[in-house]
Amino acid sequence: MARIPPDFSFETAAHDRRLLPVAGVDEVGRGPLAGPVTAAAVILDPARIPQGLGDSKALSAARRDRLYSEIMTVAQVSVAHATVEEIDALNILRASQLAMERAVAGLATAPAHVLVDGNLIPAGLTGRAEAIVKGDARSLSIAAASIIAKVTRDRIMVDLAQQHPGYGWEINAGYPTKQHLEALLNLGVTPWHRRSFRPVHNILYQDVSVSD
Secondary structure, X not given: OOOOOOEOHHHHHHHHOOXXXXXXXXXXXXXXXXXXXXXXXXXXXXXXXXXXXXXXXXXXXXXXXXXXXXXXXXXXXXXXXXXXXXXXXXXXXXHHHHHHHHHHHOOOOOOOEEEEEOOXXXXXXXXXXXXXXXXXXXXXXXXXXXXXXXXXXXXXXXXHHHHOOOOOHHHHOOOOOHHHHXXXXXXXXXXXXXXXXXXXXXXXXXXXHHHO
């Protein structure tokens, strides 16, 4: 069955209600064991929408990179993060929402309406907002945000992989692959690991469990 590409219908509906501009916001990095969670907010120009926008997870790396450059050229973009420390202190859901709130707040033009990927509207968003389940596959603005967020975070993890070789972050972006889990056991926990996540927590406290 052919994949139906995202469209501009959510944005058009908001425009028809005189809600301008409309921003799409998405985050990436909830599942990894290491690194920040990254969010992007994007306001597309209806006259200059890049061709081929889609859910970032469904695009090749080369296509994401090309679209990233194009989006950055033709749209208003803001990127923000929640740190590993914030993830551990708050929990990953709240940290993800915090990153999205920061991304929206960082836009040069305050949006009149925000399209949020998922089923929850971050509590800290001001103004009108609409949660869209699987929004990165349904809304062009959210799809653009998902591409910006993923490319940005992937590049961060490539940089961190050079500082902490052996975990495979340049290819797994911090997700719990076999290579990453084995490196955790053999090399230990880095400052970029999320200590509240079970595989990392178990390694940190295994000695305590044995001694007890």
